[in-house]
Amino acid sequence: MPTQEKVTAVxxxxxxLDGVRTVVLTExxxxxxxxxxxxxxxxxxxxxxxxxxxxxxxRLAIASSPFGGLSTLLKGPTGVIISxxxxxxxxxxxxxFARAHQALxxxxxxxxxxxxxxxxLRALADLPxxxxxxxxxxxxxxxxxxxxxxxxxxxxxxxxxxxxxHSESAGVEPAEGTSx
Numbered sequence: 170m171p172t173q174e175k176v177t178a179v180x181x182x183x184x185x186l187d188g189v190r191t192v193v194l195t196e197x198x199x200x201x202x203x204x205x206x207x208x209x210x211x212x213x214x215x216x217x218x219x220x221x222x223x224x225x226x227x228r229l230a231i232a233s234s235p236f237g238g239l240s241t242l243l244k245g246p247t248g249v250i251i252s253x254x255x256x257x258x259x260x261x262x263x264x265x266f267a268r269a270h271q272a273l274x275x276x277x278x279x280x281x282x283x284x285x286x287x288x289x290l291r292a293l294a295d296l297p298x299x300x301x302x303x304x305x306x307x308x309x310x311x312x313x314x315x316x317x318x319x320x321x322x323x324x325x326x327x328x329x330x331x332x333x334x335h336s337e338s339a340g341v342e343p344a345e346g347t348s349x
Contacts, residue, residue: 175226182222182230185251191259192279193250193290194242197221199272205248208266208273217252217259238284242276256280260294 186192197205209219224243231237252259260278267273275287285293297305 178223178226179229182220182227182249183234185218185220186230186234186236189251189253190281191217191250191252191254191256192236192239193259193263194239194276194278195248195250195263196245196274196276197248197272198246198274200270204270204272208270211262211266212250212252212259215252215258215262216254217250217262219248219250221246221248235282236279239277239279247276255299257293257296257298260290261298264291264294 200208205219205221212219222243224245224247227243227247227249228240231240250259250263260280263275267275275290277287278285278290280290280293296302
């Protein structure tokens, strides 16, 4: 018979997983309390939370959810990263921390409906940020528009240049108000 505390813990985890876009499972063995606190702080900065879970209770919480594919990875000391925001920002923050703290092992993730192994989470972390991608798109559009404007104004520019050369060779003074 489950205790009320365990039932409450399962319900709490279920409610936290409601509407989540990103879930990442990690093994925190070897990290100090201070390092875990630093990880939580870095993840909070990208609107994510880190929760240490009991594997059996976590399996019960995700059993009937889209995250069911992660249940086989719930072994050993497990920490769960949960985010309803940008998965790329979460992956970047996690991999930045993992580079500095080798003890943190990334087991797998669930991003936008797909279970991702650690290598694919790494590839996600290597993507440019949303703002950088927007800047690249704007730059590509702006470059094309600048080229179009240049092409459309080229005939007029060439005509003015030819007329100027013709007037200089004929010895005609430029009209008042025109530039050289």
